[in-house]
Amino acid sequence: MKILFATSEIYPFVKTGGLADVCGALPPVLHQLGAEVRLFLPGYDAILKNLKHPCQIAKYNGIGTIQDARILFGILEHPDGHFPPTPAYVFDSPQLFAARHPYIDEHGRDWTDNHIRFGAFCHAAANLVHYDPLWRADLIHGHDWQCGLIPLYSQRLASPPAGRIPKFLFTIHNIAYQGLFDNWHMVGLGLSWDDFTPTGLEFFDRISFLKAGINYADYVTTVSPTYAREICETELGCGLQGVLKNRRDHLCGILNGIDTQVWDPAHDPYITKNYSFDTITKKIDNRKSLIKEFDLRIPTDRPLFGIISRLTPQKGFDLVLKITPQLIAEKCALIVLGNGDKDLESGFLALQEQFPHQVKIINAYNEIFAHKIHAGADCILMPSRMEPCGLVQLYAMRYGTPPLVRDTGGLADSVDAYQAHDNNSPITATGFKFYRDDAIDLLKSCQTVIQSFAVPKVWKALCINAMRADFSWDISARAYLDLYKKLVG
Ligand code: ADP
Numbered sequence: 219m220k221i222l223f224a225t226s227e228i229y230p231f232v233k234t235g236g237l238a239d240v241c242g243a244l245p246p247v248l249h250q251l252g253a254e255v256r257l258f259l260p261g262y263d264a265i266l267k268n269l270k271h272p273c274q275i276a277k278y279n280g281i282g283t284i285q286d287a288r289i290l291f292g293i294l295e296h297p298d299g300h301f302p303p304t305p306a307y308v309f310d311s312p313q314l315f316a317a318r319h320p321y322i323d324e325h326g327r328d329w330t331d332n333h334i335r336f337g338a339f340c341h342a343a344a345n346l347v348h349y350d351p352l353w354r355a356d357l358i359h360g361h362d363w364q365c366g367l368i369p370l371y372s373q374r375l376a377s378p379p380a381g382r383i384p385k386f387l388f389t390i391h392n393i394a395y396q397g398l399f400d401n402w403h404m405v406g407l408g409l410s411w412d413d414f415t416p417t418g419l420e421f422f423d424r425i426s427f428l429k430a431g432i433n434y435a436d437y438v439t440t441v442s443p444t445y446a447r448e449i450c451e452t453e454l455g456c457g458l459q460g461v462l463k464n465r466r467d468h469l470c471g472i473l474n475g476i477d478t479q480v481w482d483p484a485h486d487p488y489i490t491k492n493y494s495f496d497t498i499t500k501k502i503d504n505r506k507s508l509i510k511e512f513d514l515r516i517p518t519d520r521p522l523f524g525i526i527s528r529l530t531p532q533k534g535f536d537l538v539l540k541i542t543p544q545l546i547a548e549k550c551a552l553i554v555l556g557n558g559d560k561d562l563e564s565g566f567l568a569l570q571e572q573f574p575h576q577v578k579i580i581n582a583y584n585e586i587f588a589h590k591i592h593a594g595a596d597c598i599l600m601p602s603r604m605e606p607c608g609l610v611q612l613y614a615m616r617y618g619t620p621p622l623v624r625d626t627g628g629l630a631d632s633v634d635a636y637q638a639h640d641n642n643s644p645i646t647a648t649g650f651k652f653y654r655d656d657a658i659d660l661l662k663s664c665q666t667v668i669q670s671f672a673v674p675k676v677w678k679a680l681c682i683n684a685m686r687a688d689f690s691w692d693i694s695a696r697a698y699l700d701l702y703k704k705l706v707g
Pocket of ligand 1: 236
């Protein structure tokens with residue numbers, strides 16, 4: 219089966235969040251399972267630099283007034299071996315993609331031409347049936363709003379090719395990002411007003427790329443079963459609940475996996491001491507070096523809490539800001555790796571100033587520190603208000619660092635919560651959960667972490683259970699493959 223895998227981010231080349239991790243890890247596994255996968259990517263610098271044997275297969279002069287755009291075909295490969303050689307089409311347009319952050323300018327504002335950047339990207343993906351008549355995809359698997367217009371352009375091709383156009387599977391990684399643009403861009407995007415309807419791509423008089431993806435796709439997935447339910451039934455659908463309910467029979471959730479080679483405490487080059495579940499006692503050396511590197515002061519029987527995240531209101535870290543003084547009173551410490559929302563950043567900076575040896579914020583995006591914190595912290599906090607899947611808790615478990623999560627989306631599906639238990643029953647939990655979007659609830663759960671941490675037998679069982687949980691891509695990739703087969707028929 220031929221699959222065109224279209225995405226605007228792919229680890230280890232271009233990453234702003236979990237989308238990149240998924241799109242970097244899933245295609246190689248699909249390939250191992252027998253699918254013939256080709257990528258379709260925007261021509262960011264990092265992609266062009268790593269595209270081997272590129273050749274131009276077509277000039278692009280579809281929509282917009284874009285100079286010198288073309289479709290390249292080559293083999294995408296990463297020099298450090300983190301990404302196996304994979305055939306890729308690249309939509310190369312220096313005007314749209316060169317020397318730019320994928321979505322925002324240096325002031326954090328969306329690029330003003332995002333509609334045409336990703337509109338043309340979608341248009342080019344849909345037209346690949348013309349650009350490369352020798353390789354016709356059976357199915358296009360597109361991700362998030364940046365790919366939302368592909369099925370509409372496919373269905374409205376000016377000169378449809380003979381035979382079937384590819385089926386389209388649309389995966390929503392986060393419904394809060396919808397690709398909303400003013401309606402006068404319909405013309406520039408080469409779209410017909412006939413599609414500017416509530417059952418098409420119109421959303422409160424604007425163009426919604428995401429809604430187009432939902433309405434015109436053959437099938438829609440999201441990244442966990444609980445999130446699939448939440449977006450249909452609650453305000454987590456961000457206004458699209460009704461649209462999703464209409465497509466309920468063509469919607470399901472498939473939990474993300476993780477790249478178990480990139481995230482492997484037994485071979486991780488960035489951490490002080492490698493370990494696996496039978497040598498988990500070595501994990502303590504990673505805690506020690508983290509404490510030393512950041513000059514933290516914390517007794518050995520108190521947990522070091524960690525945060526690795528974009529700092530956005532969605533992630534619920536305002537709750538952590540509220541309870542940190544109580545955690546410090548309990549002699550715990552907190553290390554935060556993240557940037558984003560200015561209020562959250564300054565909240566953590568203020569706490570760091572107040573408690574310089576108990577709170578540390580690394581106000582940056584840094585992959586190496588992410589690995590060090592997964593290995594060195596004792597508990598990773600994810601108090602998210604909504605979390606489609608969440609990868610950080612999966613990485614944390616892989617590193618034997620039980621996460622404390624709010625019971626939502628993929629956090630609900632992936633973490634088995636610790637319950638106070640009698641001494642005779644075995645511990646099966648892999649982490650901790652709290653339920654209400656509430657600081658007191660979070661604090662109570664942190665106190666359970668503190669009490670459990672003080673009992674080595676309990677803590678060790680939790681860490682080992684977490685490490686043993688299997689979140690490799692194999693299971694999820696098979697679920698995608700089954701779906702592809704069902705759709706292609
Ligand atoms: P989201 O996609 O909402 O950002 P996920 O948990 O699904 O959340 O994925 C986040 C990804 O981004 C993980 O790979 C995580 O390690 C990484 N990440 C987030 N913030 C940082 C940071 N400041 N430094 C390094 N990695 C980060």
